[in-house]
Amino acid sequence: MRVLCLLLALSGALTAQRPVPRPAPELSIVEASGKTTALSSYRGRIVLLAFISTRCAHCQKASLVFERLAQEFPGRLQVAEAAFDAEADTEMFRQRFGLTFPVGTVSSDIAHDFLGIPAGTRVGTPQIVAIDSRGVIRAQSEPLGTPLLQTPDYLCAVINAIFKQEPGR
Amino acid sequence: MIDHSLVISPLAAFLFHLKQGFWLYPWPILIGFLTILGYQSVGRIVMLGSVKWPVVFVLASLVSMVSLFGWLTMVRRVGMIPLYGCGVGLASAMMSRVYAITTPMHPQLKIRIIHVIWRGDTRGIVQLQQALRAHAASESDAGRARV
Numbered sequence: 001m002r003v004l005c006l007l008l009a010l011s012g013a014l015t016a017q018r019p020v021p022r023p024a025p026e027l028s029i030v031e032a033s034g035k036t037t038a039l040s041s042y043r044g045r046i047v048l049l050a051f052i053s054t055r056c057a058h059c060q061k062a063s064l065v066f067e068r069l070a071q072e073f074p075g076r077l078q079v080a081e082a083a084f085d086a087e088a089d090t091e092m093f094r095q096r097f098g099l100t101f102p103v104g105t106v107s108s109d110i111a112h113d114f115l116g117i118p119a120g121t122r123v124g125t126p127q128i129v130a131i132d133s134r135g136v137i138r139a140q141s142e143p144l145g146t147p148l149l150q151t152p153d154y155l156c157a158v159i160n161a162i163f164k165q166e167p168g169r
Numbered sequence: 170m171i172d173h174s175l176v177i178s179p180l181a182a183f184l185f186h187l188k189q190g191f192w193l194y195p196w197p198i199l200i201g202f203l204t205i206l207g208y209q210s211v212g213r214i215v216m217l218g219s220v221k222w223p224v225v226f227v228l229a230s231l232v233s234m235v236s237l238f239g240w241l242t243m244v245r246r247v248g249m250i251p252l253y254g255c256g257v258g259l260a261s262a263m264m265s266r267v268y269a270i271t272t273p274m275h276p277q278l279k280i281r282i283i284h285v286i287w288r289g290d291t292r293g294i295v296q297l298q299q300a301l302r303a304h305a306a307s308e309s310d311a312g313r314a315r316v
Contacts, residue, residue: 021172138172146170147189153181161175 018116020140024131027114029082029104032091037102042078044133046162048155051111051127053085054093059126062150063097069155070101077159080104084111117143126150132162192242197249200239201256205264207232210283213270219304220272268294 027039027049039047048066052059063081070079079101083090090103112119115127124145130138139158141149148154171177211228214220243249268288272281286293 017170020170021174138175140170142170148182148185151181151185154177154185157177157181158171158175161177164176165174 017140017143021136021138022116024129024135024137025114027082027106027110029080029102029106031102031104032089032094035102037080037104039080039131040135042080042131043135045078046073046076046133046159046166047129047131048077048079048159049129049131050081051106051115051123051125051129052081052083053125054083054088054090055085056125058145058147058150060097062126062128063093063099063103065150065152065155066101067097067099068152069159072156073159076163082106082111084108115140115143128155130155130158130162133166138162192244193248194252196239197243197252198256198259200236200243201253201258202260203239203256204232204236205257205260207235209260209264209267210270213267214272214283217269217271269297271297 024039024047029037029039031037039049048069050059050062050066052063054060066079066081070077081090081099081101081103083093083103083105084107088105090105093099094103106114109119111127112121112123115123115129117123121143123143124141127141127145128149129140132138139149139162149158211225211232214228215225243253266288268286268290271284271286273284274280275282286297288294
């Protein structure tokens with residue numbers, strides 16, 4: 001019985017996600033043009049980052065929501081997406097959905113590491129992360145995805161809540 | 170996962186859960202209910218034989234479209250099966266209490282309206298039976314006259 005409890009606790013610990021708030025690790029997003037953008041270069045702005053699969057319908061829908069939010073909060077919000085599906089054509093994805101924000105690629109291991117999820121764990125896409133201007137992750141999807149974080153109204157409320165706590169406000 | 174120090178208006182989350190709840194629970198029930206209600210109503214209207222075939226065609230097509238639209242918009246997962254079944258069951262139980270559905274002409278508006286005759290409506294049933302007998306008699310008289 002004790003062994004079983006230990007195994008259960010161990011499996012829980014292995015699949016657990018790191019809690020928020022926590023500092024966002026450095027991340028480099030490589031765009032199709034070859035341009036590499038470091039996440040730290042967005043410091044000073046609220047960042048809405050999504051780890052997507054270009055073939056996932058929810059990610060495509062979320063990208064349109066992101067585009068809308070990027071237009072709603074110009075200068076205050078930086079939106080970026082990182083595709084981690086194999087052979088993702090991010091340029092075609094950007095053009096198809098008319099996205100004006102950077103869409104690049106990262107490896108699956110890097111995405112897992114950033115999200116604080118053990119490598120190899122199944123994740124639901126899109127994985128949405130809201131980072132404040134100091135580079136602290138304030139909101140993040142659950143490992144299997146959080147539909148609430150894909151809705152424009154809720155994302156708007158999260159961004160406004162982060163903005164209200166920004167220094168200098 | 171949200172940082173609990175963030176003060177987020179609960180309205181957005183409430184509306185999201187309300188919408189999600191609607192699509193997950195009442196919607197499959199409604200679709201099951203409307204599918205059976207539609208097919209059974211069309212069937213009963215057609216059985217009376219007083220409706221022209223183009224009307225039957227349009228009604229049956231509409232019911233099929235409503236049913237298919239419902240299926241298309243339904244969140245299809247195992248949990249939906251009992252809910253859809255509930256809707257079908259409710260509509261079937263309700264329709265079992267319906268004796269007939271007629272489409273009489275409205276005296277003032279001069280358009281056909283849907284009139285439901287329930288099993289408990291003895292007067293309505295008798296009136297319908299008399300009307301059907303009269304209709305059958307006039308049909309057979311007309312047939313004899315043609316021969």
